[in-house]
Amino acid sequence: MPVGPFRLVGSEAIGEGVIETLKKYPKSPAVLMQNHGPQQADVQWP
Numbered sequence: 780m781p782v783g784p785f786r787l788v789g790s791e792a793i794g795e796g797v798i799e800t801l802k803k804y805p806k807s808p809a810v811l812m813q814n815h816g817p818q819q820a821d822v823q824w825p
Contacts, residue, residue: 785813 783800786793793812800810 780809780811781807783810783812785815788815 781800781804783796786796793815796812797810801807804810
C-alpha cells in the first residue's frame, strides 16, 4: 500500500495528498497517509 505525505486532517490538503499519491500508484485502492492511517478516495480517472 502506498504511503502519502503528512497533511493536516480537516483541510483540503489531506485530500490533495491522497490524490497526488494515487496518481503515482493508480492501481492502488487506498493510501496510507503518514502519521494518520488509511485513507480512500472515490475517484474516477479520465
